[in-house]
Each structure stands twice: as structure tokens, then as C-alpha cells.
Amino acid sequence: MTSAEAVIDVRDAMNAGFDGFALNTHSINPSDTWNINALNYLFAAASGTDFKLLISFDMSWGLDVTKLAAFLAPYASQGAYYKTNGQTFVSTFTGGTISNPQWNSGFIQPMTSTYGIKPFFVPDFDDFSGYPDGVFGSYPILNGVFSWKSAWPAPGNTPTNVSGQVDSAALQQARAAGKLYVMPMSPLQFKYRGSGQDWYRVGEVNLSGRMSQALQLQPYFVEVITWNDSGESHYVGDFWQEQIAGSNIGDYATGYNHKGWLQVITPFIKAYKAGTTSISQIVPPSTKPVGAFWYRPLLTTASCHSSIGNYQSARDAVNFAVILPSTGYTINLYSNSQLIGSFLGQKCLNYNNVLGLAIGGGQMIQVVDGCNHIVASATGTKSVLAQSANATCN
Known part of the structure; x- marks a missing residue:
């Protein structure tokens, strides 16, 4: 992306009521300048504002746990990096097949001993066997968990609404362990990339259904999936042509504006932050529908x-x-x-x-x-x- 686009993204997200971005990072190679530049542009755009950023390592790309701390440290020291209880908030996409000792010795300990940074580790461990059952017992290093897959109905051949069963279980187990839960919310999921990457996850009333479940369950955080992932079609903000160059994503995403969803997400955010427990209490920002x-x-x-x-x-x-x-x-x-x-x-x-x-x-x-x-x-x-x-x- 460009620096100007980063400014637009941060501005638009702030105006919509978002507190920050979780930056899905599937490369930690310094030679991948497209990634480093995007991160730097976003941190610059958020600097001096109340908008915060955090790194979410995409472990599905086979990232080396022992190299994550060195990559994260320069960003964690910046003012725009999100911290909770004074700790540096870090997330992932997957990584639940990597053991607790590996995460502890390869990432948690070096963050503290080498860089003087105490991480607040809230990964997406959907790939942990039996998730969420037993995840906190198997991973004492966790400060919480984030779910990804529960944002949509499970794959299947019949029309069905999204379930909050996984979220409810994860939330109960997190609270029992003195940890927190990050609940995902998304409109839909669609991909048409070929080679087995053609799929659809129901998007009829998925977004509204998740709003209702989030207000009922009252998780400590809600994460909207996603701001700009045009490849899976669940973007609610802009996506930029530089981000999809060389792919066929534009064939099914370009010209499809999803920012209309912000019209209902913004009032939801206000209701959620106010502790509202039902969609019957979500109100428009003015006297107009x-x-x-x-x-x-x-x-x-x-x-x-x-x-x-x-x-x-x-x-x-x-x-x-x-x-x-x-x-x-x-x-x-x-x-x-x-x-x-x-x-x-x-x-x-x-x-x-x-x-x-x-x-x-x-x-x-x-x-x-x-x-x-x-x-x-x-x-x-x-x-x-x-x-x-x-x-x-x-």
C-alpha cells in the first residue's frame, strides 16, 4: 500500500468507531519491503492519534517462532502499538499445533529477557485439537484466545445461521482461567481463486446475527473480520489495488463497495461499548434510519x-x-x-x-x-x- 492509503484507512476506521487494527503479518523477512513499508505507513498514520495497532502473526505461513520477537520488538516500542495492562498485545492466525514450551522458549521468554517487553499473548488457536476445550490447560502462557472460524457458520450444504456455541464455550473457559476472549464478527466469506480455493460461507444475515451474539455474550473484545481482506470478500473498508496486484482477486472484488456495512457496524460499536446486551437497544446516530x-x-x-x-x-x-x-x-x-x-x-x-x-x-x-x-x-x-x-x- 501507499502512505496516503494508510492515512485513509486509519482515518476511516476511527470515524467508524474502531479502536485499532490487528495487522495480519505473514512475512517477517526484512527483504519483503512491501510488508515492512505497509507496517511503517500504518504506524506513521496512527502516530499521535488514539488509534492503536497490534501485530497478528500469520502462523499458517510457517513462520519461525524463534524469529518473531526480533521482528516485533521495534514496533512494540512505538506509541501507536496497543498495550493492555502495560503489556504488548500480540495475536496470531493459527499456531495451536506449536507446543506451549516452544512458544514459551521461542517467543515469550526472549521478548522479556532480550527486549524487555512483556507480551500479552492472545492468539487464534482454532487449530488446537478440540479447541477451545483444554486450550488454557495446555497453554499456561496464554492471556486469552481469539477465534477466527466461529465468525461464520460451519461449512455445510444447507442454509444455516451462525452459531455462538464455540464463542460461548471459549468465553466461559477463558473467564474460568482468569483470561479473556476476543470474539470475531464478520459479514461473509467468499473466495474464487482456483486450486481448491473456491468457497462460500453464508452471508445472508451473518453480520447482524453476530452482533446479537456479541451483545449477549459480552466478550472483552470484538474483532471485525476484516477491514480490507478482499481475497476473502469480508472487507468492510477500502482495499487498494496495490494489495491485489498480480492476482485474480480484482475479478470478483473490484467495484464491489462494502462500506455500507459501516452504517450498522458504527452504531453496534457504540452499543457494545456502552454494555448493551441486546440488538433492541442499538440506535441510529441521529433521528434518521x-x-x-x-x-x-x-x-x-x-x-x-x-x-x-x-x-x-x-x-x-x-x-x-x-x-x-x-x-x-x-x-x-x-x-x-x-x-x-x-x-x-x-x-x-x-x-x-x-x-x-x-x-x-x-x-x-x-x-x-x-x-x-x-x-x-x-x-x-x-x-x-x-x-x-x-x-x-x-
């Missing part, structure tokens, strides 16, 4: 779908999440300019999955008041196709 709606641009009957893992769980639907300031509103959904659903709104976060997605344009949402005046609306930017117009099954 806010929200988003979304849909896939291909019907489930498209012939290319059979190449995508979990394609059977998709539905031909238009989905919405709308936060209303009061009762007295009706939410109308259209596809191909035909009304497919009408819902009396409640004062809070309203969301639903409305069957009836049809070929053509005219995907639209309208919020009308008691006098049938349109007070908020949005029109989809993509027509719905029966078959893909190119080689990408989006």
Missing part, C-alpha cells in the same frame, strides 16, 4: 456454482440490516423492481433474509413512514444474472 442491503449478483442455479465449496447453503435472497429511531416505519424490499417483502420495523436493529432475488436490475430497499413517505432508500449497483458473464463465478 441507517442501514444497508446486499445480495449476490448470480442466482444459485448458475452452472458455475458447483465449483464452489458450500454453494448449496446459498439462497436467492435480498438481505437487509436497518436501524430505526422508532416504530412506525415499514421496510420494503424489491428485486427486478418487484416488491418481494414488506416488514413493520421496530425501534432497533431490524434484519432479514428475503427470498425472491430475480434476474435483472431494480434491487432496492425503501424505508417509509406512517404516511408512506420514503425517508431512506438505496438502489443496488449490480444487476442479477442467471449465468456468469465471464470466467468468475461471483
